[in-house]
Structures are given as C-alpha cells and as structure tokens.
Amino acid sequence: MFEIEIDGKLVNAEAGEKLIEVTDRVGISVPRFCYHEKLSVAANCRMCLVDVEGAPKPQPACSTPVSEGMKVSTQNEKAKSAQKSVMEFLLINHPLDCPICDQGGECELQDVAMSYGSNVSRFNEGKRVIADSNIGALIHTDMTRCIHCTRCVRFGTEIAGIMEMGGTGRGESLKIEPFLNEGIQSELSGNMIDVCPVGALTSKPFRYELRSWQMNSTESIARHDLVGSNINVQTYKGKVKRIVARSNDSVNETWISDRDRFSYEGLSHSNRLLKPQVKFDGTWKEVSWEVALDFCVKGLLRSAGESNSMNSLGVLASKTATLEEYYLLQKLVSELGCENIDYRLGVKDTKNTINLESNVKLSDLEKIDHALIVGSYTRLEQPMINHRLRKAALRGGTVDVINSMQFDFNLALNNENIIIPCEIANLLASTLKVVLESTNQDVPEELNKLTITKSATKIAKKLLSSDASVIVLGEHVINNDNAKNISNLVAMLAKNTNSSTLNLSKTGNSIAADIAGFFPGKDGLDVNSMLGKDMNAYIMFDVYPEYDFHNSSTAIKALSDKNSFIVSMNSFYNNNVADYSDVMLPISSYYETSGTHVNIEGEFQTFAASVKAPQESKPAWKVIKVLADLLDISGFNYSDSSNVLEEAKHNIKQGHRAEESINITDTNSVEVIWQPSPYSIDALLRHSDSLQETKIGQINKATMNSSTAKHLNLGDKDDYLGVPVVISSLVANNCVFINANKSTPSEEQA
Amino acid sequence: MISNKAKKEINSWVEKYPEGRQSSAVMEALKIVQSENGNSLTTELIQEVADYLDMPGIAAQEVATFYENYNHSPMAKNVIRVCHNISCMLNGSDELITHLESKTGVKTGEVTQDGNICVKKVECLGACVGAPMLQIDDKYYEHLTLEKVDAIIDGLKEGK
Numbered sequence: 001m002f003e004i005e006i007d008g009k010l011v012n013a014e015a016g017e018k019l020i021e022v023t024d025r026v027g028i029s030v031p032r033f034c035y036h037e038k039l040s041v042a043a044n045c046r047m048c049l050v051d052v053e054g055a056p057k058p059q060p061a062c063s064t065p066v067s068e069g070m071k072v073s074t075q076n077e078k079a080k081s082a083q084k085s086v087m088e089f090l091l092i093n094h095p096l097d098c099p100i101c102d103q104g105g106e107c108e109l110q111d112v113a114m115s116y117g118s119n120v121s122r123f124n125e126g127k128r129v130i131a132d133s134n135i136g137a138l139i140h141t142d143m144t145r146c147i148h149c150t151r152c153v154r155f156g157t158e159i160a161g162i163m164e165m166g167g168t169g170r171g172e173s174l175k176i177e178p179f180l181n182e183g184i185q186s187e188l189s190g191n192m193i194d195v196c197p198v199g200a201l202t203s204k205p206f207r208y209e210l211r212s213w214q215m216n217s218t219e220s221i222a223r224h225d226l227v228g229s230n231i232n233v234q235t236y237k238g239k240v241k242r243i244v245a246r247s248n249d250s251v252n253e254t255w256i257s258d259r260d261r262f263s264y265e266g267l268s269h270s271n272r273l274l275k276p277q278v279k280f281d282g283t284w285k286e287v288s289w290e291v292a293l294d295f296c297v298k299g300l301l302r303s304a305g306e307s308n309s310m311n312s313l314g315v316l317a318s319k320t321a322t323l324e325e326y327y328l329l330q331k332l333v334s335e336l337g338c339e340n341i342d343y344r345l346g347v348k349d350t351k352n353t354i355n356l357e358s359n360v361k362l363s364d365l366e367k368i369d370h371a372l373i374v375g376s377y378t379r380l381e382q383p384m385i386n387h388r389l390r391k392a393a394l395r396g397g398t399v400d401v402i403n404s405m406q407f408d409f410n411l412a413l414n415n416e417n418i419i420i421p422c423e424i425a426n427l428l429a430s431t432l433k434v435v436l437e438s439t440n441q442d443v444p445e446e447l448n449k450l451t452i453t454k455s456a457t458k459i460a461k462k463l464l465s466s467d468a469s470v471i472v473l474g475e476h477v478i479n480n481d482n483a484k485n486i487s488n489l490v491a492m493l494a495k496n497t498n499s500s501t502l503n504l505s506k507t508g509n510s511i512a513a514d515i516a517g518f519f520p521g522k523d524g525l526d527v528n529s530m531l532g533k534d535m536n537a538y539i540m541f542d543v544y545p546e547y548d549f550h551n552s553s554t555a556i557k558a559l560s561d562k563n564s565f566i567v568s569m570n571s572f573y574n575n576n577v578a579d580y581s582d583v584m585l586p587i588s589s590y591y592e593t594s595g596t597h598v599n600i601e602g603e604f605q606t607f608a609a610s611v612k613a614p615q616e617s618k619p620a621w622k623v624i625k626v627l628a629d630l631l632d633i634s635g636f637n638y639s640d641s642s643n644v645l646e647e648a649k650h651n652i653k654q655g656h657r658a659e660e661s662i663n664i665t666d667t668n669s670v671e672v673i674w675q676p677s678p679y680s681i682d683a684l685l686r687h688s689d690s691l692q693e694t695k696i697g698q699i700n701k702a703t704m705n706s707s708t709a710k711h712l713n714l715g716d717k718d719d720y721l722g723v724p725v726v727i728s729s730l731v732a733n734n735c736v737f738i739n740a741n742k743s744t745p746s747e748e749q750a
Numbered sequence: 751m752i753s754n755k756a757k758k759e760i761n762s763w764v765e766k767y768p769e770g771r772q773s774s775a776v777m778e779a780l781k782i783v784q785s786e787n788g789n790s791l792t793t794e795l796i797q798e799v800a801d802y803l804d805m806p807g808i809a810a811q812e813v814a815t816f817y818e819n820y821n822h823s824p825m826a827k828n829v830i831r832v833c834h835n836i837s838c839m840l841n842g843s844d845e846l847i848t849h850l851e852s853k854t855g856v857k858t859g860e861v862t863q864d865g866n867i868c869v870k871k872v873e874c875l876g877a878c879v880g881a882p883m884l885q886i887d888d889k890y891y892e893h894l895t896l897e898k899v900d901a902i903i904d905g906l907k908e909g910k
C-alpha cells in the first residue's frame with residue numbers, strides 16, 4: 001500500500017492496481033468505454049486517457065499500473081484535450097441517432113459525449129455503415145452504432161466461455177459480428193446488452209418500448225435457479241417492461257442468466273389465469289372472489305365428511321412458490337389437521353432420493369481447486385453456479401464429471417466419466433473404497449465386495465490431493481434407482497476427503513419449501529401415496545401436471561378419475577388443471593407478490609412486489625390468509641408478508657435425515673433420465689416467447705446411442721415417450737437422456 | 751473438405767507450437783487450405799480449419815478477414831497487390847489504382863471476366879524506397895509509372 005496523487009488529492013493504492021481502479025474507488029470519474037471491471041483490460045478505446053507526470057503522452061488509466069509517488073491529473077489541459085480528441089474520433093463514424101436509439105438515456109457514449117464531446121462536428125466525410133446481423137430472439141443489433149470497444153467479444157470468451165462475437169476485417173472495415181448467422185447460443189447472452197456501452201446491442205423484446213427514465217425500478221430477486229440473482233425490475237403503468245442485473249458480488253456479481261432476464265415476458269401472456277372460476281355441473285363460470293372462496297370452504301368442509309377429518313385432504317405445490325406461500329399453506333392445512341403435504345412432485349420415490357446438504361458459499365466456489373460434478377449439466381441447468389465453477393477452472397482448478405451423457409461444458413474437464421445411471425452408485429462406492437483404503441480407514445462391509453476400477457482410483461486421487469474440493473450433485477440423479485445411495489455416498493466421500501458439497505437437485509425454491517416444513521407430517525402421505533389413494537380433496541398450488549409430476553399421465557388420471565374436490569391456485573391457465581379442478585383461483589406470478597427466495601447458501605432473499613397482480617388475480621399468500629379466515633382458523637392476522645417471514649423464521653423445520661446406509665441395486669434394462677429443458681422448468685418460462693424461440697428454448701430431444709436405439713427399435717425419425725429421437729454416441733449405452741421442453745413422460749418405461 | 755494431404759501439412763505446423771496451442775497454426779492452416787481450394791476460402795472451410803484446430807469459428811474468421819492474403823471469393827490467376835500505404839500514396843498510388851481499374855475494367859478486389867487478373871489494395875510491403883510499387887506472386891515492381899503498369903498488364907494478358 002502506498003500513496004499516489006490524483007488531481008491534487010493523496011489516495012491509497014495497492015501495487016498491481018490499475019489507475020482506473022483507484023479513481024473508481026475514490027470516486028474520481030474517468031470516462032471509459034472498453035474498460036469493464038469484470039473483463040480483461042483491452043485498452044483499445046483510449047477514452048480514459050489521463051496525464052501522468054513524467055510520461056510524455058497521456059496514459060490510459062485502465063491499463064496503467066499505479067506506482068509509488070505517481071502524480072496524475074485527470075483534469076488538466078493535456079488530459080482534457082486528449083479526452084476531447086478521442087471523443088471526436090469515436091463520434092466520427094457513430095450515427096448519432098440517439099432519438100431513435102433504444103439506448104438513449106442510458107447510453108455511456110451519450111453521457112460521455114455530453115461531458116467530453118464538442119458541440120459541433122468537424123467531420124464532413126461520409127460515415128461508415130454496417131449491416132446488422134440477426135443474432136437471435138433476445139438481442140437486437142444496430143452495428144453502425146458499435147464503437148469497437150470489444151466488451152461483447154471479451155464477454156463471450158471470458159465469461160460466457162464461448163466466443164460468439166468477434167472483430168472481422170480491419171481498419172475502417174472492422175466489424176463486430178458473429179461468424180455464422182446461427183444466432184447467439186450462450187445461456188448468458190443477455191449480459192452483452194448490459195456491457196455494450198452504446199446502442200449496438202439492445203434487448204429485442206424491449207425494442208422501442210420505452211425510455212429508461214419513464215420506468216420505475218424495483219429491486220428484486222430472480223427465482224429460476226438456486227442462486228437467486230439480484231435484479232432490477234423495471235416497470236411502467238403496472239407492467240414489467242424489462243429486467244436488468246443488479247450487482248451483488250456474493251451472489252451473481254454483475255451477471256444474470258437469460259432465463260432471469262427475459263422470463264418476464266411470460267407475465268403478459270394471454271394464457272394467464274385472471275378471474276376466479278368455479279365449476280358448476282361441469283361447466284366453468286367466472287365468479288367473484290367471495291363466491292369462489294365460499295365454494296372452496298364449503299367443498300373442503302364437505303370433503304371432511306361426518307368425522308370432520310382432514311386425513312383425506314392432499315396438498316401439493318410446485319417448486320416455485322415463495323417461502324411465505326409454502327409456510328402459510330402448510331400452516332393452514334396443519335391447523336386443519338392434515339399432514340398430507342408435498343412439493344416433490346417430480347420425484348419417483350421420495351424415500352429414495354437425494355438428501356444432501358450444501359455447505360459452500362457461492363463466492364468461495366470460484367476458489368476451489370477441484371470439483372467433481374455428478375449428474376448435472378451445470379452450464380444450462382444452473383448457469384450462475386457454472387460460471388463460478390468456470391472461474392475456478394480458469395484459475396487452475398480441475399473438474400471431473402460423472403454423467404450419463406457428454407455435455408458441451410464451457411470449462412475444461414479433467415476426467416469425464418460417461419456411464420449408465422445404474423453404475424453411478426457403484427463408481428462412487430468404489431471411489432469411496434479407494435479413499436478409505438488410502439487413508440487407512442475401515443472399509444464397511446457393503447463395500448468389501450466391490451472391485452476398484454481405474455476411474456474410481458483417478459477420481460479418488462484427485463479428491464484426496466485437493467485442498468479445497470467440492471462435490472456437486474445434480475438433478476439427473478433424483479430419480480436414479482440408487483438416488484439415496486448416491487446421495488449418501490457423496491456425503492461420505494465429502495466427509496472423508498474434506499470436500500464441500502453442493503446439492504443442485506433442490507431446484508426452484510425447494511430449499512424454502514423444506515424450511516417452511518412443506519413436506520408430509522409424521523403420519524402424512526407423500527405425493528405418490530396421495531395419488532395412489534382415494535383422496536377426498538386436494539389443494540394444488542401452481543401445479544401444471546404435465547410438467548410437474550414425475551409420471552404425468554398417472555397423476556392426471558388419478559386426479560381426474562377419483563371424485564375428489566380440487567382447489568387449484570394457478571397463475572396460468574392449463575387444460576388439465578381445468579379438467580380435474582372444481583375451483584380455479586388466479587394467483588400472482590413472479591414479480592407480482594412480495595416474498596422470499598432461499599438460495600443454495602441458505603441465504604434468505606426477500607423481495608417486494610414490483611407490480612400488482614393483473615386483473616383479479618391476487619398475491620397467493622393473501623389468498624391463503626383469507627381462506628384461513630373463512631375456515632375460522634386463528635393465527636393468520638398478518639398485515640403483510642414480512643410478518644409471515646418473521647414467523648416462518650422462528651419455526652424453521654428440519655427435513656427428514658436419510659439414514660447413512662448403502663445398498664446398491666442393479667438394473668439392466670434401458671434407463672431413462674428425464675430432465676426438463678432449461679427454459680421449460682416453470683410456468684413463467686414456458687410462456688416467455690422470446691426465450692422459447694432461442695436454441696436453448698427449442699431443446700426437445702431424446703438422445704440415445706445407436707445400439708440403444710436398435711434395442712428399442714427406434715430410428716432418428718421416431719419419437720420416444722413423445723419426444724423426438726436423436727441418435728448420438730454422446731450418451732452412455734443403454735441410457736436415454738431426455739431433455740424435453742413439452743411434457744413429462746406419458747408412460748414411464750424402464 | 752480439408753484433404754488428408756493438407757491436414758498433414760497443417761500438422762507439421764501444429765507441431766511447432768507447445769501442446770494445447772495448436773490454434774497458433776491458424777494462419778498457415780488457412781493458407782494451406784486456401785491454396786488447395788483454388789486460392790480462396792469459404793465459410794465452411796474456415797469453420798473446418800477452426801474445428802480442426804479446436805478454436806472458435808469466429809476466431810479463425812477474424813484472422814481470415816484481417817489479412818489481405820486470404821481471399822473470400824474465387825480468385826484470379828494473377829493477383830496484383832498494389833500498395834496504397836503512406837509512402838506509395840504520396841507517390842501516386844491512388845492514380846495507379848484508378849488507372850488499373852480502368853485498364854482491367856473491374857474494381858479493386860474484383861476478378862476480370864476471364865478469371866485472369868485481380869487488383870488488390872494492400873498495406874505497406876516494406877518497399878517504400880521504391881514507391882509506388884506493386885507485387886505479383888513473389889515479384890516486386892517498383893518506381894512505377896502508368897506506362898510501366900501498362901506493360902505489366904499487357905504481359906499478364908498475353909499470359910507471360
């Protein structure tokens with residue numbers, strides 16, 4: 001640490017820092033275009049020129065390292081005239097079309113030109129014009145406005161991990177463009193809009209909608225993944241118009257995924273459920289809230305029967321509710337004496353599934369030196385977590401994977417094990433055996449018979465030799481026949497190799513559901529038992545059966561066939577829901593209610609509503625509260641959702657701990673992994689048209705290798721379980737990896 | 751399609767760089783592939799080179815569009831590279847270029863109908879003492895005048 005002088009002020013600086021980092025820290029403004037604190041230094045725009053005493057020419061602050069005793073002026077004649085000249089050059093080829101440019105009002109070029117530019121142009125020659133490229137449904141390009149700062153190019157190589165934009169040509173014909181007109185593929189592409197200092201890259205769905213100053217901005221939390229990225233929700237006249245990233249270094253830094261940025265489009269989809277409806281004699285009638293709720297209460301009480309027992313009420317919710325909603329709904333039905341509560345709709349067997357704690361901070365994830373990923377394509381499934389892992393890999397960390405299909409990771413893999421799902425447990429067990437043997441510990445009997453494979457030795461060695469390793473367990477194994485074993489094995493491996501663990505299988509707001517106690521009580525039924533029984537009534541919270549249930553056709557059948565009284569609260573209309581329900585209550589979607597998301601660190605992130613729920617739909621927590629009042633249940637006097645949160649925090653529930661046994665079963669039929677495609681994991685995403693149009697949004701395939709296809713008698717024009725077949729050697733033999741954007745299996749085989 | 755022969759040649763360049771730095775051979779690889787394809791590159795070929803060297807397509811495209819030596823449309827038998835950088839410009843390269851354009855009947859960068867000649871504007875070829883100058887194959891023609899240029903073109907037309 002030493003002192004340097006900037007504009008006559010003495011300030012502290014650290015060796016190795018760049019001048020601009022110091023000026024930024026102490027609040028001295030230096031204009032810049034190419035510099036971005038999260039990207040490498042390119043020093044190509046020259047806007048940040050400042051005068052450094054002793055240097056013959058002005059120096060770029062973004063690439064000039066500080067040194068002791070340095071004297072800098074950002075304001076003297078030399079600096080100012082350099083800045084002014086650079087500004088003039090930058091504007092030579094710029095169209096100056098601010099009035100028709102979407103960036104107007106939030107444009108770095110406009111701002112800097114106001115302070116550093118001249119008010120007349122001396123340039124009378126023709127300006128260069130660049131044809132726009134169509135780079136997909138999310139980003140609009142106006143490349144004539146590009147000032148070649150290369151932030152978008154660096155974003156691609158450094159952050160997204162795929163170089164998609166590049167600078168072609170040279171000199172005056174230099175163009176920033178993608179190579180093939182295939183559209184941008186990255187799951188983080190929207191960040192290019194944020195980093196572009198001018199209006200060259202702007203949001204396509206937001207194009208020509210509004211000026212930035214016309215909108216209100218509220219801080220909120222994005223809820224499509226386990227990170228809960230911090231965002232600003234920009235609204236106008238009660239509608240969400242745009243979402244941009246909000247910096248929070250311990251959560252999402254300055255980035256957000258495309259999912260989080262563009263899903264708001266779904267809010268105004270025509271498929272929203274907007275009015276309470278009640279089924280009279282088989283036909284739906286729109287009614288007032290009073291009538292609908294009265295109908296619910298009567299129906300629920302009637303279903304309790306003579307004995308007035310709520311044993312036969314089932315309560316199911318999707319994974320996207322807020323902590324407050326889970327808590328209140330759970331509290332309501334517990335008060336009624338019902339213990340049949342569950343949110344694990346996609347789990348085949350809740351007694352045989354993953355139950356693993358996560359114990360690593362997001363910001364520490366980039367500091368690990370080794371990661372073992374089991375059953376996850378982190379890049380598309382948890383983009384922001386993958387980004388941290390990628391950072392770790394770029395710093396020299398290694399990454400091993402155990403998956404059933406080879407995925408297009410954007411980080412270098414050290415050791416990729418592609419094995420059939422039923423072998424995963426064996427491989428982990430044999431790895432554990434190696435670990436225990438090499439640390440001179442007793443090997444439990446269950447592991448004795450196991451033969452040690454080369455891959456197991458490799459995986460074990462790596463875990464043992466790393467100081468800060470993490471084992472990441474993903475969604476692909478939730479329905480594995482050995483899911484519980486896998487989960488236990490990972491926990492033991494982590495314990496014995498001093499690794500941390502990251503459980504990516506609890507997606508959406510599942511962690512909040514656990515905390516709120518949204519699982520079956522001691523004598524309660526889990527989701528599959530409920531569906532297998534004759535329940536008299538159900539309360540369904542934002543459930544879309546063909547997407548949410550593990551076996552949708554059985555579930556739909558169970559819900560429609562039996563004569564249960566079904567109350568559905570939904571934010572979107574759904575045919576199947578309409579078929580089996582007796583009442584449909586329209587509830588708020590994302591950004592329309594206050595609430596709390598709990599991320600993988602266990603961090604409670606509370607957000608306010610950014611807009612009102614449209615038309616007659618209502619924030620769900622209020623609906624539940626009123627329902628409780630009407631059912632004469634006391635203890636629901638909340639004036640706003642923060643009271644609910646307060647109470648929920650005092651009543652944190654513990655999920656069931658799985659016993660630590662290992663008992664591996666073998667299968668030898670074809671195994672199916674059903675993984676929803678990244679942009680169809682919840683109702684809001686499924687209704688976001690632009691996202692659906694992207695390459696990732698279109699993913700819908702059942703991938704298998706040729707011998708599996710032969711075995712199943714399928715060709716690449718066929719469908720498997722209703723999903724188009726793709727034959728590829730990337731999948732383990734005897735395994736079908738389904739990534740579907742439509743619906744879950746109609747008939748589960750295997 | 752990159753032929754096996756070309757791949758072999760590319761490999762010999764790849765070997766010159768440290769392991770994992772195979773993309774450093776991109777310039778040579780593009781050159782080899784271009785000469786195999788009648789002196790020009792296509793988008794597909796550039797992508798193939800990129801795939802072969804395990805680098806992003808756009809990164810290979812950046813290289814291929816940066817240098818004048820790579821052609822992106824079918825090229826003429828004879829490429830006349832006229833320097834239009836500062837020394838040559840001061841010594842009248844603009845005039846030479848206009849003359850060449852009218853003499854060949856096509857604009858710079860375009861190929862004459864018979865596929866014989868293409869005039870390209872290039873940056874400094876390091877022969878400023880002989881400005882204005884041009885290059886055909888490996889040969890430099892310096893201290894040019896309009897007459898000298900006429901003679902060169904006529905020679906090319908006669909197939910010399």
Ligand code: SF4
Pocket residue numbers: 145146147148149150151152153176195196197198200201
């Ligand atoms: S498009 Fe925007 S971010 Fe990319 S180089 Fe041009 S000005 Fe910079």
Ligand code: FES
Pocket residue numbers: 031032033034035042043044045046047048049060061062063
């Ligand atoms: S910001 Fe320093 S050169 Fe661009």
Ligand code: FES
Pocket residue numbers: 833834835836837838839873874875876877878881883
């Ligand atoms: S400027 Fe033409 S050869 Fe150098």
